[in-house]
Amino acid sequence: xxxxxxxxxxxxxxxxxxxxxxxxxxxxxxxxxxxxxxxxxxxxxxxxxxxxxxxxxxxxxxxxxxxxxxxxxxxxxxxxxxxxxxxxxxxxxxxxxxxxxxxxxxxxxxxxxxxxxxxxxxxxxxxxxxxxxxxxxxxxxxxxxxxxxxxxxxxxxxxxxxxxxxxxxxxxxxxxxxxxxxxxxxxxxxxxxxxxxxxxxxxxxxxxxxxxxxxxxxxxxxxxxxxxxxxxxxx
Amino acid sequence: xxxxxxxxxxxxxxxxxxxxxxxxxxxxxxxxxxxxxxxxxxxxxxxxxxxxxxxxxxxxxxxxxxxxxxxxxxxxxxxxxxxxxxxxxxxxxxxxxxxxxxxxxxxxxxxxxxxxxxxxxxxxxxxxxxxxxxxxxxxxxxxxxxxxxxxxxxxxxxxxxxxxxxxxxxxxxxxxxxxxxxxxxxxxxxxxxxxxxxxxxxxxxxxxxxxxxxxxxxxxxxxxxxxxxxxxxxx
DNA sequence: ATAACTGTGTGAAAGGTTGCACAATCTAGT
DNA sequence: ACTAGATTGTGCAACCTTTCACACAGTTAT
Numbered sequence: 174x175x176x177x178x179x180x181x182x183x184x185x186x187x188x189x190x191x192x193x194x195x196x197x198x199x200x201x202x203x204x205x206x207x208x209x210x211x212x213x214x215x216x217x218x219x220x221x222x223x224x225x226x227x228x229x230x231x232x233x234x235x236x237x238x239x240x241x242x243x244x245x246x247x248x249x250x251x252x253x254x255x256x257x258x259x260x261x262x263x264x265x266x267x268x269x270x271x272x273x274x275x276x277x278x279x280x281x282x283x284x285x286x287x288x289x290x291x292x293x294x295x296x297x298x299x300x301x302x303x304x305x306x307x308x309x310x311x312x313x314x315x316x317x318x319x320x321x322x323x324x325x326x327x328x329x330x331x332x333x334x335x336x337x338x339x340x341x342x343x344x345x346x347x348x349x350x351x352x353x354x355x356x357x358x359x360x361x362x363x364x365x366x367x368x369x370x371x372x373x374x375x376x377x378x379x380x381x382x383x384x385x386x387x388x389x390x391x392x393x394x395x396x397x398x399x400x401x402x403x404x405x406x407x408x
Numbered sequence: 409x410x411x412x413x414x415x416x417x418x419x420x421x422x423x424x425x426x427x428x429x430x431x432x433x434x435x436x437x438x439x440x441x442x443x444x445x446x447x448x449x450x451x452x453x454x455x456x457x458x459x460x461x462x463x464x465x466x467x468x469x470x471x472x473x474x475x476x477x478x479x480x481x482x483x484x485x486x487x488x489x490x491x492x493x494x495x496x497x498x499x500x501x502x503x504x505x506x507x508x509x510x511x512x513x514x515x516x517x518x519x520x521x522x523x524x525x526x527x528x529x530x531x532x533x534x535x536x537x538x539x540x541x542x543x544x545x546x547x548x549x550x551x552x553x554x555x556x557x558x559x560x561x562x563x564x565x566x567x568x569x570x571x572x573x574x575x576x577x578x579x580x581x582x583x584x585x586x587x588x589x590x591x592x593x594x595x596x597x598x599x600x601x602x603x604x605x606x607x608x609x610x611x612x613x614x615x616x617x618x619x620x621x622x623x624x625x626x627x628x629x630x631x632x633x634x635x636x637x638x639x640x641x642x643x
Numbered sequence: 644a645t646a647a648c649t650g651t652g653t654g655a656a657a658g659g660t661t662g663c664a665c666a667a668t669c670t671a672g673t
Numbered sequence: 674a675c676t677a678g679a680t681t682g683t684g685c686a687a688c689c690t691t692t693c694a695c696a697c698a699g700t701t702a703t
Contacts, residue, residue, distance in 0.1 A: 183660065184611055191610035195589055209680060218591045222662055222683090229682060237681040238669040254610045255617040273508030279589065279606050283613075323616045324609075348612035350605070354430055354514065356453045364615040366608040370585070371514050373601040374559075375426035375489045376419055377583035378518075380599040381558045382490040418690065444650060457653095457692060464652060472651040473699040 209240035256284040266328035432482040444475035501563035
């Protein structure tokens with residue numbers, strides 16, 4: 174007997190749902206019918222109880238003593254994440270990274286329909302990348318009136334990010350995947366996720382040098398490690 | 409009088425250090441000499457106390473009543489993150505994403521020296537990307553004996569990731585930035601950071617549709633939002 | 644000197660997330 | 674039917690992270 178109502182869903186849970194979905198797709202391709210939370214732990218490194226709790230935010234999907242129907246769970250999670258229908262997405266910034274993202278298979282796999290690419294560089298405007306022509310960012314408001322994209326991928330230089338983001342939001346974009354290393358100041362209703370290679374590299378760099386003396390052979394499985402010994406101490 | 413010794417540093421702290429460093433570089437270019445934790449909050453959206461606590465893991469860097477010397481703090485953080493010297497980094501996977509990363513300016517800015525690119529696709533081996541020639545991954549062990557890279561960027565398809573990661577680790581790589589959507593099972597001593605656009609997009613997608621009815625104009629500043637109302641409830 | 648500010652470093656509180664442990668529930672075999 | 678075995682959904686405790694709040698330390702002005 175479920176009772177979820179207006180409880181709030183942790184953001185990490187949403188991220189993990191995407192991981193579950195990936196595993197379910199693999200299982201489906203292997204013609205597996207049923208899966209248990211323990212199986213999922215085995216595949217993802219995410220604790221079985223965590224998996225069950227993540228799902229419990231949205232209802233009850235499993236049968237005690239049996240597990241979860243792969244096909245059913247897949248549909249349910251897709252519905253939760255709203256990727257059961259194709260979603261229009263726009264890309265702004267057709268530089269290195271932007272162009273690479275156009276071909277990224279993960280987008281279509283997750284029903285993200287890249288419908289337009291924008292840039293402000295006259296050298297790039299009009300160019301064809303994959304199956305899309307790069308358009309002038311100045312035309313964004315007009316074009317998006319037709320496209321109605323609510324999700325945008327922002328792959329412009331840091332200096333331009335805030336300005337461009339405001340243009341997007343003015344044209345009804347509600348969610349931004351931001352690759353620029355800057356803080357975007359936007360209305361609270363707009364959701365921003367920052368992808369920062371910098372930060373990840375910092376973590377790696379720190380660890381590499383601090384692990385200098387350790388030596389053991391355990392397996393690691395979790396998606397994120399938690400903390401490490403500091404090494405430097407300066408004043 | 410500091411007393412940090414073998415306390416453990418939270419991973420989020422390391423990520424934020426990279427952000428502070430970015431802001432400090434901007435401040436230096438604007439010829440600002442001194443900065444307070446409140447200034448940093450203004451620039452980054454990260455709570456001032458958080459900033460001070462993050463630094464406190466490594467020592468004392470500020471003067472009460474004055475703030476922090478921009479130049480000094482910059483050096484200190486760079487030293488903590490071990491990016492005060494150039495670090496050799498290798499890239500595996502010269503596909504779309506991999507190629508884009510070769511040109512990514514953030515790498516050099518953070519003293520990451522991309523010294524070699526590998527792939528297993530014969531069509532790509534030998535090709536020049538920017539200033540590097542793509543080498544056969546089979547030669548990795550040999551080549552890295554000379555290069556001595558400890559950090560690797562893994563931008564190969566999911567199916568190849570585990571296999572390649574093991575090759576890297578066998579050749580003394582200790583930290584991997586993994587762009588493949590798979591769980592890497594590696595010795596615990598190896599640090600893995602996963603970058604998953606999928607997960608970020610899932611969060612965006614979920615939010616876009618759930619925000620359907622809201623309407624308010626507050627500013628958002630933090631780097632991460634925390635939770636949201638669920639909308640779906642299925643069985 | 645002293646008073647009035649400003650801003651650091653940190654102990655303690657608040658808040659959020661993860662993992663354990665177990666009752667409840669379903670299946671299958673006898 | 675009944676028992677044994679499997680596996681879910683969840684209250685609770687442990688853990689981790691963030692934020693508050695304040696003592697203490699420099700700085701400036703009088």
